[in-house]
Amino acid sequence: GQSLEQPSEVTAVEGAIVQINCTYQTSGFYGLSWYQQHDGGAPTFLSYNALDGLEETGRFSSFLSRSDSYGYLLLQELQMKDSASYFCAVIDDYKLSFGAGTTVTVRA
Amino acid sequence: SQTIHQWPATLVQPVGSPLSLECTVEGTSNPNLYWYRQAAGRGLQLLFYSVGIGQISSEVPQNLSASRPQDRQFILSSKKLLLSDSGFYLCAWSVPPDRGPLREQYFGPGTRLTVT
Numbered sequence: 606g607q608s609l610e611q612p613s614e615v616t617a618v619e620g621a622i623v624q625i626n627c628t629y630q631t632s633g634f635y636g637l638s639w640y641q642q643h644d645g646g647a648p649t650f651l652s653y654n655a656l657d658g659l660e661e662t663g664r665f666s667s668f669l670s671r672s673d674s675y676g677y678l679l680l681q682e683l684q685m686k687d688s689a690s691y692f693c694a695v696i697d698d699y700k701l702s703f704g705a706g707t708t709v710t711v712r713a
Numbered sequence: 714s715q716t717i718h719q720w721p722a723t724l725v726q727p728v729g730s731p732l733s734l735e736c737t738v739e740g741t742s743n744p745n746l747y748w749y750r751q752a753a754g755r756g757l758q759l760l761f762y763s764v765g766i767g768q769i770s771s772e773v774p775q776n777l778s779a780s781r782p783q784d785r786q787f788i789l790s791s792k793k794l795l796l797s798d799s800g801f802y803l804c805a806w807s808v809p810p811d812r813g814p815l816r817e818q819y820f821g822p823g824t825r826l827t828v829t
Contacts, residue, residue, distance in 0.1 A: 647820040
């Protein structure tokens with residue numbers, strides 16, 4: 606089976622940088638994805654890592670270390686609209702297993 | 714472009730009543746389809762997934778069932794709802810393996826179910 610750990614909550618001010626860590630234990634691994642979910646909405650895809658290293662998409666970056674079973678999502682230049690829950694998800698063949706999510710609160 | 718629809722958006726049902734939630738995808742063929750449940754403030758729990766018509770895999774034993782009567786239609790059902798079935802139900806699709814590795818899933822707007 607799969608097990609993912611990520612912090613439950615993070616609070617930061619506008620303009621700051623936030624790093625959300627994700628560690629995983631899995632029987633099968635094809636990659637690590639990140640999703641954003643605003644309150645009451647559906648999750649939306651942010652980023653994907655299949656290989657070690659950093660992937661950058663605008664203000665958001667994601668990192669993966671397969672040997673350490675570890676990844677993180679980096680949110681830069683935080684904006685109020687970034688207040689949401691962020692989920693890491695392990696990809697195992699044709700299905701995803703999600704972490705419990707990290708609630709990011711951005712303060713003015 | 715591809716779109717995914719779910720209905721109803723909200724539902725209030727008494728304990729012991731039946732349930733039928735529908736999900737349809739447009740603009741793609743032979744998608745992989747998924748049902749998730751999300752309890753308040755929690756992560757997404759995979760309930761069922763399907764790689765083709767009539768092919769259903771169950772991840773969690775429970776009183777729910779799923780069916781895929783058509784290529785782009787996925788239905789979640791229950792004969793008798795329990796209080797613990799309350800939650801936010803999300804349908805999602807992804808490209809099938811013959812069109813590339815699973816990289817991301819596309820979620821529908823969800824159905825918020827309250828069992829009273």
